[in-house]
Each structure stands twice: as C-alpha cells, then as structure tokens.
Amino acid sequence: MAQHATVLDSVFHALSDPTRRAVLSRLGAGPASISDLAAPFDMALPSFMKHIRHLEQTGWISTRKAGRVRTCTLETGQFDLVEGWLDEQRRVWEGRTDRLEQFVTGRTSNPHKNTAHINRKADS
Amino acid sequence: MAQHATVLDSVFHALSDPTRRAVLSRLGAGPASISDLAAPFDMALPSFMKHIRHLEQTGWISTRKAGRVRTCTLETGQFDLVEGWLDEQRRVWEGRTDRLEQFVTGRTSNPHKNTAHINRKADS
DNA sequence: CGCATGCTGAGCCATGAGGCTAAGTTACGC
DNA sequence: GCGTAACTTAGCCTCATGGCTCAGCATGCG
Numbered sequence: 001m002a003q004h005a006t007v008l009d010s011v012f013h014a015l016s017d018p019t020r021r022a023v024l025s026r027l028g029a030g031p032a033s034i035s036d037l038a039a040p041f042d043m044a045l046p047s048f049m050k051h052i053r054h055l056e057q058t059g060w061i062s063t064r065k066a067g068r069v070r071t072c073t074l075e076t077g078q079f080d081l082v083e084g085w086l087d088e089q090r091r092v093w094e095g096r097t098d099r100l101e102q103f104v105t106g107r108t109s110n111p112h113k114n115t116a117h118i119n120r121k122a123d124s
Numbered sequence: 125m126a127q128h129a130t131v132l133d134s135v136f137h138a139l140s141d142p143t144r145r146a147v148l149s150r151l152g153a154g155p156a157s158i159s160d161l162a163a164p165f166d167m168a169l170p171s172f173m174k175h176i177r178h179l180e181q182t183g184w185i186s187t188r189k190a191g192r193v194r195t196c197t198l199e200t201g202q203f204d205l206v207e208g209w210l211d212e213q214r215r216v217w218e219g220r221t222d223r224l225e226q227f228v229t230g231r232t233s234n235p236h237k238n239t240a241h242i243n244r245k246a247d248s
Numbered sequence: 249c250g251c252a253t254g255c256t257g258a259g260c261c262a263t264g265a266g267g268c269t270a271a272g273t274t275a276c277g278c
Numbered sequence: 279g280c281g282t283a284a285c286t287t288a289g290c291c292t293c294a295t296g297g298c299t300c301a302g303c304a305t306g307c308g
Contacts, residue, residue, distance in 0.1 A: 006142070008145065046256075086203055093200060168268060
C-alpha cells in the first residue's frame with residue numbers, strides 16, 4: 001500500500017476538481033475531441049488543456065491526435081484502482097468490527113493492522 | 125449529483141494526501157488520539173493537526189476531546205459517497221457499452237457525439 | 249495560396265495547500 | 279502549585295494549482 005501511495009495521490013487529486021470529473025463523466029459516453037469537451041466550460045482553452053493533460057498524466061484518459069484534432073478516450077482502469085483502495089479500507093474496518101466483538105468477550109492485544117492479504121474484486 | 129459537486133471536491137481532495145489516507149487506514153482499526161495518530165509521521169504537530177482538521181471538516185472523521193486528549197473516530201459514510209460516484213460513472217460507461225453493442229448489430233446509428241442525456245452540469 | 253480551425257507553448261498572476269517555529273492554553277501527576 | 283504532556287493558535291514561508299493572455303504552429307478548406 002505504501003508503494004502505490006503516490007499513484008493514489010495523483011489519481012485522487014485528479015478527481016478533486018469538478019471540471020475533471022465532468023470530463024470523465026462525459027467521456028464515459030464515448031471519445032470526444034478537446035474543443036468538444038471544452039465547449040460546456042466557460043474557460044480558456046489553455047486552462048482546459050491543463051486539466052486534460054492532468055487527466056492523461058494520471059492515467060484517467062488517453063489521447064490521440066489525428067490531423068489537427070486530438071481525441072480523448074476514457075481509461076477505465078483507474079476506477080478499479082480507486083475501488084481497490086475503498087475495498088482495502090472497508091476490509092480493515094470490517095476486521096475491526098470482528099475484533100470489537102472479541103473485545104467484548106475478552107481482552108485482545110494491541111490492534112496492529114493486518115492487511116497482508118488483499119482481495120480486490122467485489123462489485124455489484 | 126450536481127449538489128454534491130463541491131462536496132466531492134473536498135472528499136476526493138482529502139484522499140489525495142498520503143498522510144490523510146494513512147490516518148484513515150489507521151482509524152479503520154479503531155479510534156485513536158491525535159498524538160497517537162501523529163507518532164508515525166515525521167511532521168510537526170501543528171502541521172499534522174491541519175490534516176486532522178481537514179479530515180474532520182470533510183466528514184471523514186469525527187473528534188471528541190476528553191480532558192486534554194482528543195480522540196478521532198472514522199466516519200464510514202464518506203466511503204459510500206465515493207462509491208456512489210464510482211457506480212454512477214460505471215453506469216454511464218456500461219450504458220455506452222450497450223449502445224456500442226446495439227451499434228454493431230445495426231440497431232442504432234448513434235455515433236459517439238451523443239451525450240445529451242448524460243447528467244452534465246458539472247457546476248458553474 | 250490564403251485564411252480559418254484546433255490545438256499548443258510561454259509566461260504571468262492570485263490563491264491555497266502543506267510545511268515550519270514559537271508561544272499559548274488546559275488538564276494531569278506528583 | 280509546579281512541571282509536563284497534549285493539544286491549539288498565530289504567523290510565516292514556499293511551491294503547486296488553476297486561471298488568464300498572447301502569441302505560435304500545423305492542418306484543412308475554398
């Protein structure tokens with residue numbers, strides 16, 4: 001977990017901006033060009049481009065230039081990364097609930113995390 | 125979702141820092157005091173406190189002071205918020221996949237420009 | 249060819265995040 | 279009641295973020 005910490009930093013930070021989240025939502029419906037994506041936003045193109053570049057660098061989208069048009073495509077893999085982290089946290093928390101039960105019936109040792117085995121994959 | 129836009133901003137931003145994520149992980153194992161939480165980090169207490177306050181203001185934790193010790197507790201509700209956004213994105217994306225299948229079988233003629241029904245709104 | 253279109257690069261600016269030290273304040277413990 | 283432990287407040291510093299403008303460059307169209 002400590003290793004992908006920096007990856008998670010950028011992945012989560014990318015999501016902390018409404019413009020970028022909106023772009024991801026829109027790209028969920030299919031690829032689109034830069035100016036197409038930028039149209040709904042009241043923002044200068046260079047500013048918008050920074051968001052696009054940010055999303056690309058953090059792996060949320062991929063882009064390809066054809067002629068003078070750059071087309072952006074959603075990369076769905078990052079969703080799994082986020083969900084993986086969520087699952088991991090839930091696992092710890094649910095483990096705590098178990099230990100709490102144990103505590104009620106009898107004293108346990110100092111709770112040190114035991115997240116050694118991580119199983120991500122539990123979607124609806 | 126439009127209302128949550130700013131909430132999601134702060135919720136995701138809170139996760140974009142490794143210190144804060146580590147605190148959440150640790151709190152998953154049960155409540156802890158400030159100095160207890162701060163111990164693993166090579167950071168001055170006031171700096172660490174900013175993270176704590178950040179987490180509290182964004183709803184990730186709640187704190188309570190008893191005597192001179194402040195105890196922090198994980199608030200698990202925000203996990204659902206994040207997961208809700210993820211599900212929403214997946215739904216859009218999977219809807220696209222459906223349309224793509226329909227397109228292959230010649231049912232529709234919707235190119236990838238069709239995003240009208242998507243909840244775009246971002247915020248402004 | 250010449251001009252519009254669609255990005256791209258360079259550089260500036262304001263704000264906020266995240267770190268620090270130093271100096272309180274408020275309980276405990278002796 | 280004095281000292282120490284555990285925050286807390288105040289103030290400062292630096293760098294990253296997110297916005298802007300003003301060009302520039304490549305491509306497509308008439």
